[in-house]
Each structure stands twice: as structure tokens, then as C-alpha cells.
Amino acid sequence: MKLKGLMTLIIAAAAMVPTSAWAFCGFYVGGAGAELYADATQVALMRDGTSTVLSMANRYSGPAEDFAMVIPVPQVLMQDDVKTLNESLFAKIDQLTAPRLVEYWEQDPCQPDYYLNNVNDGGNNANNANNANNANNVVVEAQFEVGEYQISILSSDDSTALETWLTDNSYNIPSGAAPFFEPYIQSGMYFFVAKVDITKVKTVNGQTVLSPLRFAYQSDDFSLPVRLGMINSQGKQDLLIYILARNQRYDVSNYPNVTIPTNIEVIDEVRNNFGTFYESLFARTIAENPKAVVTEYSWNASTCDPCPGPTMYEEDFLTLGADVIPGADFQYDWVITRLHARYGKDDIGEDLVFKKAEPIVGGREFYDEDGNIEKRGLPGSVNNFQGRYIIRHPWEGEVMCDDPIYKRWGGPDGSLDPTTSANLSPNSTGAEVFPDTSDVADLVEEDVPEINVVAQAGNGGGNSGTGDGSKGDPGCSSSSVATGVPLSILVFLGMLGFARRRRD
DSSP states (O other), X not given: OOXXXXXXXXXXXXXXXXXXXXXXXXXXXXXXXXXXXXXXXXXXXXXXXXEEEEEEEEEEESOSOOEEEEEEESSOOOGGGEEEOOTHHHHHHHHHHSOEEEEXXXXXXXXXXXXXXXXXXXXXXXXXXXXXXXXXXXXXXXEXXXXXXXXXXXXXXXXXXXXXXXXXTTBXXXXXXXXXXXXXXXXXXXXXXXXXXXGGSEEETTEEEOOOEEEEEEOSOOEEOOGGGGTTOOSOEEEEEEEEEETOEEEESSSOEEEOOOSEEBOGGGGGOHHHHHHHHHHHHHHHSTTOEEEEEEEETTOXXXXXSOOOOHHHHHHTTGGGSTTOOOTTSEEEEEEEEEEOTTTOSSOEEEEEEOOEEESSSOBOTTSOBOOSOEEOSSOEEEOEEEEEXXXXXXXXXXXXXXXXXXXXXXOSSOEEEEOOOHHHHOOOOOOOOOOGXXXXXXXXXXXXXXXXXXXXXXXXXXXXXXXXXXXXXXXOOOOOOOSOOOOOTBOEEEEBOOOO
């Protein structure tokens, strides 16, 4: 049987958790109707040739009871194919790729030796069990333990038999799940079933933390199934995907692609609630581009500008899969692309299929010959794109020279580096996020024509970072793009999280 792309899904009992913009694509289900809230999931995919290494992390809160996860996979996985990871790596990736809020101060117009960066396009760039359940047409292909997970790999040619097997083995799945399994069974998928012993899971500040799981597989297809996650969808869900590939950006081939509007000047109050601003911007972007997958970041993973935290190092790439990809341990050529989708039952008809994409630039302190800062994703020779949002403070001191140079931006007190903060997702901050109702037009200092926003707060089209007739130069910073990820997080296709029912 030909094995298609990998898919993960999360399924659970119906309507147990309040709908939220941060909802997982399913629910964790506990025994006796207990509610578990899965509010944040991240997926990292390292791709090289036909090799894919998938890592996923999620967070949940609820009663400390055993539960399980079921993930359709394209091949039989053995113990050496599966690892648990430290959750701190996902927090690091989140910080690196998150949308930036930068704060600039205009430098002294009379400063003679002001440092100007070169502006260019590049930047910095187990044992095989073979146990058959003949009655249900379900075969246990392998069983092993990894960390807190007790893992079984299942195969079946009958979706009803698979549903029955899961129910008979104390997985509390929604009734009627069989039709959702059928397309993946027909595609030759296997099913990765991981029971979790909560007694082996650590708790941080009262929050149970599951170890991220990583597994590797081979497939000509590069896709991420999301349809199974719709089995119990209660509303819109967010999916956040990081794709790592050598000198290569990816987007999707079967849905519209759009880049997040970037280099937008915002009102000073955004400093106090950057997350609200970004959620408003993302929601408007999706409203103007229905069913689109949004590129929020694409940059060399070993560099950034501005940097809200550390970049990725050789050990990070090895952890995410370079250790099993021949010749893939060189740390300086990995591009990380951050994609963000928001969808509901009526928005998704196909799984996400990825394709190679040309490099893009945007979100840097770069100006054209007319003094206008770059505003959106543009073709480039390398990937330098990020979601970057700006607060500027014009010079207010005395001008004591005959030939002042305005519009040179840096940090406070004459320093060259602006202040930078990142909009981290709830899985990194632990915050609970609710749908935002703010109007982005009230939060920006300038129009955003690509999403039909007319500024209500500022000058309605002016840009304090561009020339105003005064003698000026580009700002102090030439950056490598870091795409911002909305405070959002994802719903991942499919990790289906099921809770194990206790037998009486």
C-alpha cells in the first residue's frame, strides 16, 4: 500500500470545552465527563528530500487522570523512531518567530558620527508485537514505551473495526468517528496510540506539562491532515506550523497564501497590550483573505534582526530531527517558516499540502529611493520576512547645527539598538487567551491598504518613518526578518487526544 502524508488529529467527546480562538482542534477527554482544556499546540516539521521529522507540543489543564493520544502516521514506527523532547525548545522557537514590536527613538540630528547599517537584500544572513485482533480487523504492529508514553502502533482495513477497538480498549472517543478514519485507512495510514501515565508527567505552577513527542518517517508527500480535527469542532481553530528546511521556504499548494501585513506604525498604547493589537490584525487579515494560510515569518533560523531572544543552535536542529537526516547537521542553512491558519468545519475540505516557495523579504528597516519603508512581503534573494510593528518617538531636543539630519532611528539615549518585544503564544506564556474584539483601525497610525484598514488613531496614511522633506537617511537597523506569529496557537490537525476510561 502506498503511504500518504502524515496526519495527526485530536478527537474527543463533544462540546466539553468552551469555544475559544485558541481552541485545540479537538479536546482532551477525561473519565466521568471531566473537562480538559487544550489551549495551545505547536507543530514543527523538519523536511529534507522525502524525510520528515514531526515534533508536536501541547498544553492542557484538568484533573490528573490518565488519557491517551491517537495519531495516524504513514508507516509503522518503532521505538528508535520516537523521542520525547524538552518543552523549552518550543518556547524558544515561539519567541524567535513571534511578531515583533519595536520602539525607536529619533537620534540627535546633529550627531556627526551616526552609524548607518548597510541596506541590502540579504541581511544575515520496540518490539514487533504482530498481535492481531481478528474479530475487529485491527493489528497491533508494535508496542513500546517512551518517557511517560505507552505506545502502540495499529493497522486496520476497517474504520468501524478501528473505532470499536479504541472503544473496547477504553478510549473515550466520540461516537460516529469511523467515517473520519476511513480516508486515512484507504491511504494506508497506521495509527500511533500513546497512553499517558499522568503520574509520570511533571506539573509546573499547577499546570500539567506533557513532553513534546517527535517521530520521523519517509514519504514523497509533504502534508498535514486537518480534516479529522473537525470531527468535534465547536468553532474556529488556530493551527501554527513551523517548517525547517535547508535554504528553503514553504507555503501551501491547495489554499490561498498571504503574508501578514508588516512594518505598520502603531499607537503608543499598543506597548501595553501588543497581543490585542496583533490578534486584531490577524483576524482582519483572515477576514479579507478567507481560507488563506498566513505566512508570519521566514528567516534563517541562526539569525534574526531584531532579536527578541536567542536564535537556534546546532543542538536545536539535532533535537528537531537533523540527527536522523543524513548530512543535515550543518547549522547555518536552516530556514524556519511560520505558517498560521484559522479555520472551522466549513472552511476545510482538504488537508494542508506544502510546496516549496521562492524567498521573500519584508518587515525590515529598509527604505526605497523615495524614502518609503517596505510594507509587505516582496520577492527577494534570501528569506528575510517578519511581522514587525513600530512605535516611534521623534527628536524633541534642541537642534544646534546648520545641517541637521532627521529620521535616523535607534534606541533610547542615543543607543543604536531599538527596544524589542515579542508577542508570545499562550503555550509559552501560560496565559489564557480570548477572542479579541478590538478594531485594528483604532490601533494603527497609518492605513493598511492590503487589508482595507483606514487608520482612525493616527494620521491616516502618514508614516513617521519616511522622509518628510527633511534631509534623512534610513533607520539604524537593517534586519533579517522574523515573522510574527499571532498570539495564536494551533489547532493541529490531528493529534487526537483521547482520554482513557477507567473500568469499574
